[in-house]
Amino acid sequence: MLTCQKLLNKHTELWQKATIHPFLGQCKLGTIQPIQFNTWLVQDYLFVVEFTRLVARILNAAPVQHFDSILGGLNALKDELNWFRDKAAERNLDLSTIKQSTCQEYCNFLLEITEMSYPVQAVGLWAIELAYNQGWQLPGPMPEPYAEFANRWGNVAFTEYVRILEKQADSALETASETVEQQAESVFIQIAQLENSFWQMAFTGGQ
Numbered sequence: 366m367l368t369c370q371k372l373l374n375k376h377t378e379l380w381q382k383a384t385i386h387p388f389l390g391q392c393k394l395g396t397i398q399p400i401q402f403n404t405w406l407v408q409d410y411l412f413v414v415e416f417t418r419l420v421a422r423i424l425n426a427a428p429v430q431h432f433d434s435i436l437g438g439l440n441a442l443k444d445e446l447n448w449f450r451d452k453a454a455e456r457n458l459d460l461s462t463i464k465q466s467t468c469q470e471y472c473n474f475l476l477e478i479t480e481m482s483y484p485v486q487a488v489g490l491w492a493i494e495l496a497y498n499q500g501w502q503l504p505g506p507m508p509e510p511y512a513e514f515a516n517r518w519g520n521v522a523f524t525e526y527v528r529i530l531e532k533q534a535d536s537a538l539e540t541a542s543e544t545v546e547q548q549a550e551s552v553f554i555q556i557a558q559l560e561n562s563f564w565q566m567a568f569t570g571g572q
């Protein structure tokens with residue numbers, strides 16, 4: 366039987382590339398350039414808008430036992446989108462801009478996930494949230510203004526939320542066919558690659 370932990374164990378190197386990147390390393394060092402950070406901020410807002418639509422569609426496919434966490438996630442997204450708008454305003458950033466190709470590619474992929482079965486969607490949701498939970502946590506405490514961002518996704522409550530998503534994905538996988546297992550693995554791999562590309566996009570963003 367496939368589990369989330371098995372995916373992490375099998376694709377360690379790929380997952381490291383998704384969660385450990387010079388962008389985050391330079392946030393930790395305080396040496397990230399504003400143009401890089403701002404590129405990430407704007408593009409991530411555009412991503413989170415599409416991610417919100419994904420979560421809404423996952424709710425539609427989920428068993429009622431999984432509603433609590435998904436509805437909680439949607440409620441958190443309401444705050445998150447407003448928070449992104451506040452952060453952008455503080456930095457005088459225009460959020461009504463076009464998506465860079467990597468961001469567009471990731472958003473297109475989110476749409477593809479919505480056409481797959483619930484176990485695959487549950488694995489995708491977990492992996493996307495885990496990528497940020499680990500990515501912002503692994504470097505350790507960051508200096509301001511990055512501490513606020515690191516704490517937002519590295520905090521204990523968010524880690525706990527991601528654990529619940531993992532349990533739900535595992536329980537959905539229990540009855541999954543081999544074909545669905547393969548789809549889930551493929552989605553996990555693509556998310557890891559897209560997460561790495563997203564950091565890379567922001568890192569080279571201003572150039």
Ligand SMILES: Cc1ncc(C[n+]2csc(CCO)c2C)c(N)n1
Nearest residue numbers: 409412413416445493494497518563
């Ligand atoms: C490229 C990219 N990948 C993953 C996330 C993670 N994420 C998406 S929405 C959200 C809010 C809480 O559910 C979080 C943490 C992201 N923001 N950007």
